[in-house]
Amino acid sequence: MTKVEKIVAQMLEKDTYSQWLGVEVVELREGFAQIKMTVREEMLNGMGIMHGGVSFSLADSAFAFASNSHGQKAVSIETSINHTKAVFLNDEIVATAEVETISRSVGFYIVRVTRGEELVGLFKGVVFRKQEEWDV
Numbered sequence: 112m113t114k115v116e117k118i119v120a121q122m123l124e125k126d127t128y129s130q131w132l133g134v135e136v137v138e139l140r141e142g143f144a145q146i147k148m149t150v151r152e153e154m155l156n157g158m159g160i161m162h163g164g165v166s167f168s169l170a171d172s173a174f175a176f177a178s179n180s181h182g183q184k185a186v187s188i189e190t191s192i193n194h195t196k197a198v199f200l201n202d203e204i205v206a207t208a209e210v211e212t213i214s215r216s217v218g219f220y221i222v223r224v225t226r227g228e229e230l231v232g233l234f235k236g237v238v239f240r241k242q243e244e245w246d247v
């Protein structure tokens with residue numbers, strides 16, 4: 112198991128919300144995380160489409176994994192998402208997070224949420240990089 116995989120495994124072990132989402136890790140490397148999930152009935156809003164908070168949460172989890180993958184603990188300080196397409200019951204969505212810029216104390220990441228080749232959400236996030244390392 113790589114250092115990045117060990118970090119994400121530690122995070123996921125205590126992350127019951129990502130577990131509830133049904134998050135599956137697709138690919139991990141330093142500065143990058145790709146995860147996926149399938150939309151369930153309890154994730155739909157009153158119009159029968161996926162609640163926007165679900166795609167935000169999936170993107171936020173990918174963001175957390177990517178931003179902590181460098182070995183230094185990181186916490187979000189600003190996030191936002193644009194929902195570009197509706198998502199429906201049983202759709203599989205993938206969140207791909209990638210570092211854009213990073214310094215000693217902050218990092219900026221973009222997360223693309225897709226259904227197949229179609230962009231359904233674009234998430235942007237900034238983290239504060241703590242002066243604390245993951246114990247792996």
